[in-house]
Amino acid sequence: MSELAPYATSDHASRGRRHPETPPNNRSEFQRDRDRIVHSAAFRRLEYKTQVFVNHEGDMFRTRLTHSLEVAQIGRTIARALQVNEELTEAISLAHDLGHTPFGHAGQDALNDCMREFGGFEHNLQSLRIVDHLEEKYAEFNGLNLTFETREGILKHCSMKNAQQLGDIGERFLKKQQPGIEAQIANIADEIAYNNHDVDDGLRARLLNIEQMREVDLFNQQYEEVMRQYPNISERRAIHEIIRRMINRQITDFLDATSEHLKSVNPSSVDDIKQLSAPIATYSDAIKEKAQQLKKMLRTNLYQHYRVHRMSTKAQLVIKSLFRAFMDDIRLLPTDTYKNTLNEYNASGDQGRAIAIADYIAGMTDRYAIREYERIFDPIKLT
Structure with a gap:
């Protein structure tokens, strides 16, 4: 890694781990984080969780992994x-x-x-809950530490409300601070990829x-350049070339x-970044507007497409039916999950039971959720 800028997050300035550990010998603290994430069960399950299309619809579509x-x-x-921390960003x-x-x-x-x-369900909080509590691999602590x-x-x-219950992790929300620049970069990278x-x-x-996509400026500008440069290109190659250029345009x-x-701003520390009133890592106003146009088009023409809506309706049915069934009778749960849910219910009543069932x-992966639904509600499936 090249020399870090003064506003980057460095290993030696880390606020540490919840459970103290001996520093790693051959990797940085953030490399250790990355490796633990990659080796977690939750990360492996992302291979069978989808974003827009159900996992069994085809191997060509992207998954959460x-x-x-x-x-x-x-x-x-x-x-x-x-010149900020690549390993933390990763x-x-x-x-x-x-x-x-x-x-x-x-x-x-x-x-x-x-x-x-x-209290609702939010996937960012659930991600934190997984790395803090739900992963069960290490001898000395729950989670990934x-x-x-x-x-x-x-x-x-x-x-x-949730920030008040999260201790030091909730501080920046209570103080209305910005995240570090590495987190801001990860947020934008997520948006670009998505x-x-x-x-x-x-x-x-x-x-x-x-033709629909040509109504979007970000797409159409690259489309015209690609067609001018490669007039006889196949549609498959053209789409790939256009999208890689769109990504490059946004990154640049x-x-x-x-x-x-x-x-x-000339920040001299991580705290200088956090004290700003708005994120420092952002697009120009022109590209921000074009990115919003792209999002609007996707929302109207893809996410609300009848085929996607049908899948969403089925997903709602599966998730809600499973939740209601398990809340009504926790004995329907697999043995280990049943024991954990019973313990949570005995400790915290309906709240504990609901959280354990939501966990x-x-x-679940897409396929596992469908199979679990069939096992409970399909009379032909006996186990």
Whole structure:
């Protein structure tokens, strides 16, 4: 790693781990975080959790795992260019989706509805809950015992009510501070990967078409350049070329705009970044507007497409039916989950029972959730 800028987060300035550990010999503290995330069960399950399309619809579509890897790649590229901590950016990027439910945002919305009277469900908080409590691998502690900086970066959003219950991790929300620049980069890398790769998947699935996409400035500018440069290119290659250029355009703009902001503010520490009234890592106003146009098009033409809506409706049915069934009779749960849920119920009543059931459902893959639904509600499936 090249020399870090003064506003970057460094290992030696880390606020440490919840459970003290001997420093690693051959890697940095944030590399250790990254490695623990990659080797976690929750990370492996992301391979079978989808963003827009249900996992069994085809191997060509992106999953939460491929998305997380793409976010990490974009994040590291940006972090290196800005001379901030690549390894912390990568760790945050890889962990940001650990708490996602099966069936993408439709699954999260359904589980949030189920949990409304128990405080709701939010995937950022669930990601933190996974790395702090739910992973059970290490002899000396629950969770992954990640550094404060990685844990804080995972928590992109948080209500004031939840922040008050999170101790030091909730501080920045209570003080209305910004996250460190590495977390800001991971957030933008997530947005770049999500939007542009949903275009790719939407076009592959024939839910979007080229003419629709040409109404979006970011797409059309690259489309015209590619067609002018390669007039006989196949559609498949053209789509790939257009999307890679869209990503490059956004990264370049983000680097230029953020560099200008850094030059103007001239921060000399991590705290200088956090004390600002708005994120310092951002697009130019022009690209920000074009990115919003792209999001609006995806929302209207992809996320609300009837095929996607049908999948979302099925997802809501599966998640809500499972939650209600388990709340009504926890004996339907697998043995270990049943024992844990019973313990939580004995300790905290309905609240504890609901949280334990939400943990179980949120940890399911798309396929596992469907099979669990069939095992409980399909009379042909006996086990």
